[in-house]
Amino acid sequence: MHPIGIFGGTFDPIHYGHLRTAFELTQALRLSEVRFMPAGNPPHRDITVASPELRLQMVRAAIGQQPGFNVDDREMRRAGPSYSVDTLTELRSEMPQRSLCLIVGMDAFLSLPTWHQWQNILTLSHLIVAHRPGWRAPAKGPLGELLVDHGTGRVDDLHESNSGRIFIHAVTQLEISSTEVRKLIATGRDPRYLMPDAVRDIIQQSGCYLQRA
Numbered sequence: 001m002h003p004i005g006i007f008g009g010t011f012d013p014i015h016y017g018h019l020r021t022a023f024e025l026t027q028a029l030r031l032s033e034v035r036f037m038p039a040g041n042p043p044h045r046d047i048t049v050a051s052p053e054l055r056l057q058m059v060r061a062a063i064g065q066q067p068g069f070n071v072d073d074r075e076m077r078r079a080g081p082s083y084s085v086d087t088l089t090e091l092r093s094e095m096p097q098r099s100l101c102l103i104v105g106m107d108a109f110l111s112l113p114t115w116h117q118w119q120n121i122l123t124l125s126h127l128i129v130a131h132r133p134g135w136r137a138p139a140k141g142p143l144g145e146l147l148v149d150h151g152t153g154r155v156d157d158l159h160e161s162n163s164g165r166i167f168i169h170a171v172t173q174l175e176i177s178s179t180e181v182r183k184l185i186a187t188g189r190d191p192r193y194l195m196p197d198a199v200r201d202i203i204q205q206s207g208c209y210l211q212r213a
């Protein structure tokens with residue numbers, strides 16, 4: 001059984017930076033699937049702009065029929081903040097033997113020490129860090145130490161154990177962020193080619209980003 005990638009985010013909205021990252025990691029790490037998990041009520045972010053229903057609809061539209069890409073809406077169905085540690089605990093109890101790979105961008109990895117029960121994350125899953133434009137891997141501090149203890153460059157390590165390693169992978173650098181996409185739309189510009197057309201259609205029909213970035 002190959003590892004499963006878990007890709008959490010607000011996806012407000014989902015864009016090609018997310019999709020290309022998930023695709024490249026699927027191939028590079030030989031993942032059996034990537035589960036996109038839109039956060040319901042993200043604990044360390046400002047309130048989201050598009051509603052949870054709309055963000056979920058956009059994620060579904062974005063992945064379409066892509067083999068190996070799936071949506072898991074459990075964080076949206078759960079009341080209260082979406083803590084990754086709770087989601088991983090649930091997944092681990094459903095799949096006790098499976099290698100789980102939590103996918104995060106470098107910016108999200110750098111905020112790891114602020115996550116709820118962050119020290120437990122690596123007891124439940126591996127951590128896959130997608131290199132993002134403009135962000136460097138930490139060499140010192142708690143994350144630098146974590147990388148010394150848990151870092152690996154071997155894909156096979158992610159297959160041979162089901163949790164506990166950190167793997168940093170350079171993905172094609174696509175300088176797209178949801179914040180910039182929302183700003184662009186709020187100022188009347190067209191997000192074409194930053195995301196699949198099916199996502200752009202939902203944004204245009206709902207008008208969800210016209211007011212606020």
Ligand code: ATP
Binds near residue numbers: 132
């Ligand atoms: P925002 O601009 O509001 O911070 P975002 O574009 O980072 O949003 P999120 O939904 O917060 O989107 O991202 C989910 C995950 O995807 C995070 O781990 C983030 O680091 C990663 N990610 C987002 N954009 C990219 C990108 N262009 N390349 C690689 N990873 C990305």
